[in-house]
Amino acid sequence: MHGNQQKNPKHALYLQSASVDQGPSLEVVLAKTPDEVLEAQKLRFNIFSEEYGADLGTSGVDQDVFDAYCDHLLVRNTQTGEVIGTYRILPPEGAAKLRCWYSETEFFMNRIERLRSSTVEVGRSCVHPDHRSGAAIMLLWSGIAQYMKLGGYKHLIGCASVSLRDGGHQAASLFKRLDPHLAEASLQVFPKNRLPIERLRSDVDIEPPPLVKGYLRLGAKVCGEPAWDPDFNTADFMMLLSIDRMSPRYARHFGFI
Template sequence: MEAFKQESLRDALYLSTPARSKGPALDVCLAKNASEVLEAQKLRFNIFSEEYGAMLGTNGIDHDVFDAYCDHLIVRNTDTGEVVGTYRILAPENAARLKCWYSETEFFMNRIERLRASTVEVGRSCVHPDYRSGGAIMLLWSGIAQYMKLGGYKHLIGCASVSLRDGGHQAASLYKQLEPYMAEAKSQVFPKNRLPIERLRCDVGIEPPPLVKGYLRLGAKVCGEPAWDPDFNTADFLMLLSIDQMSERYARHFGFV
């Protein structure tokens, strides 16, 4: 039954944006085979190694054990065929097979254990630099929303990452900015390898990254202090979005109301 549900999601999820005079035509769907997953993994490698300085080996592919259990959302330029955006999605049924979320490698998450059966985890988000001001990011969010609707899921968790190339001062300053968006105590998590915020500057000017902005616009909450990921050289903020707490504007846009 679970396998049938996942195959149905892959068949049903397809969205596109028509060609515009100032931008390319894009579509978003779930990867249907190993070749399409590989395209997403290559894009991830390029973005994470170049922008974050992540240590990902030399084979040009970003992959881990979670990939085989995830659905891979891909945005493609329909004119060139190039994959320009990706997000991977771990459905609760597959998280149960793994016996964990990816986020549990970075956080103690006992307080949101109660949400596990209805929570989708997303991660490894990246968009080609040339497409960050266009429709690619919105298509990814639309794809995730449709995935949740089709699957009947109620919650979403995912990490938003900030580079630590400046020593962590920007990440600490962003954490300070995000205090008004903190989740209530019963939904907070605790980093296993915390960023030492108390030893960092918290007054550095930083514009929240597009992914963080996207989460906040939707109505997501920040679940606590960021975790320090030494492999990716990032500070990772765990975000929680509950469909019943989604901003009215986007709930209507994505068809939840």
């Protein structure tokens, strides 16, 4: 947990969702202790290793150097205390200390360098498979919205991942489907480890993953071709969401405006 957490007003963030259809009551908060961050890292490990086949070792924890500079959103079941969803957020001051965004390990991002001081980067999103009906995802997005409003941030970047367990055909097909949402040239990034989409099928019937759908509903743009992440066995699509270009309907719905 970096020192900024103790003095930044956005750390008052707290949202609660009443139980729906007799489901559990959920809340979203920012992690305040190392133990709470560890809960998020354990959830990430379980989901990424089981669903994506990521090779994360045997520690039972997904962690990297970026975690210490990020804020960690937690969705918690208030009845059991279990963390069932998480999203990590790298604010501009954290990226400045690191001298990079996490996404720069995968993409050349020179064209959006000018946005750095007003941009938060989100990543490591995951929700327990028993809680993907919508409430947890809505709370995560609402938490991000409140975080951005309290911090005065204007842009959000993040990667949406698609498993490559099928050899990459679904990812290539999704990229073709996302063509209408491609960002203008001045906002595009370029993968360092490019997925060879021209060698893959692009006619697979694929429904965009929930995270991609969420981005698109808000008005986000796809910043170019996906990067191939061999460690997580995924194709990663860079997404850019600018508050002044958001869909007003969904901006109000999630609390961005």
